[in-house]
Ligand code: PLP
């Protein structure tokens with residue numbers, strides 16, 4: 001009966017890690033997946049996470065089911081992290097927040113909600129974007145379309161194209177916006193550009209859907225990186241937001257995140273939350289507790305929260321230092337080229353402009369694993385390896 005099942009294509013990002021594992025070269029570098037490594041290129045468990053886990057173990061907590069909407073202290077911490085503890089939307093109970101399965105699961109529950117309650121609405125995603133956005137919306141039954149985002153000429157934002165495409169979208173469409181540290185380009189709108197994006201959303205009655213997977217990695221500050229959703233909230237614009245703790249607390253495999261709808265009144269938030277719960281119930285019933293407790297512990301203690309901010313700065317600072325060394329090495333090699341894009345891009349990635357053939361060459365000849373779109377995860381690079389990477393011949397061009 002299942003003879004007709006074809007092989008599914010491998011994930012273009014996670015498949016790179018599989019190939020990396022099979023490579024036996026001592027030179028190999030995994031710059032594919034966006035996962036933070038230390039300067040020794042080892043996975044990193046934050047000190048505050050270890051501390052939180054020790055406290056949890058000592059408290060001898062049980063493993064009873066959580067409510068469908070998740071752990072109350074976690075949900076409170078998560079909306080506060082996004083909008084600030086003094087947010088009127090939080091005080092007025094205008095946010096429907098459901099703890100869900102990290103960023104991906106939260107996006108998927110949000111997409112299922114859109115499919116159910118905004119039938120016919122398409123989701124506009126940036127070109128390019130994180131590859132999984134297309135799968136998530138398509139599998140949930142939401143048609144996706146693209147808006148212009150990246151200009152390869154300037155290696156910057158095609159803001160005119162973006163605004164024109166959003167203006168041309170039918171009223172009531174959904175627009176997926178990376179909250180900060182755009183994946184894969186590392187190019188974010190300026191505050192003034194966010195204001196204009198908000199204007200278009202209001203004028204065209206678009207539902208913004210923020211994907212916040214890198215809060216803390218653009219500037220190093222959790223607060224500063226929440227500028228866009230905070231600005232939309234302050235304008236009184238209704239929006240959806242998926243949050244992930246994979247990167248900023250390093251909780252990748254714990255699957256910790258939330259889907260929230262910031263709405264105009266509490267009554268609407270109660271209705272929306274009831275439907276988010278209805279969707280989650282049929283998918284996984286209720287969310288896992290361990291990571292949610294870690295978040296609650298960390299954010300619930302002033303001292304640990306401060307320590308987290310320090311460790312967050314350390315992670316984003318290490319990536320910035322690597323950017324600088326890579327820039328210096330490339331400048332030494334080819335001083336007549338403009339390598340400033342490497343310093344200007346923010347977050348975990350460098351979007352190099354290398355062609356798929358050049359990317360293959362980087363992998364096959366130099367054991368440098370990266371995605372075919374020319375994206376390098378600088379979170380997987382260290383200072384010592386920058387010269388090796390810069391010397392890999394095909395990396396010396398931005399074409
Ligand atoms: N959204 C973007 C833009 C991402 O880059 C990622 C990957 O980290 C995610 C969402 C979701 O990741 P996770 O499901 O691990 O939270």
Ligand code: TYF
Pocket residue numbers: 011013014032033034035130132183
């Ligand atoms: O873009 C990245 O590398 C991260 C990690 O299906 C990731 O977002 C990649 C693919 C995927 C889930 C997470």
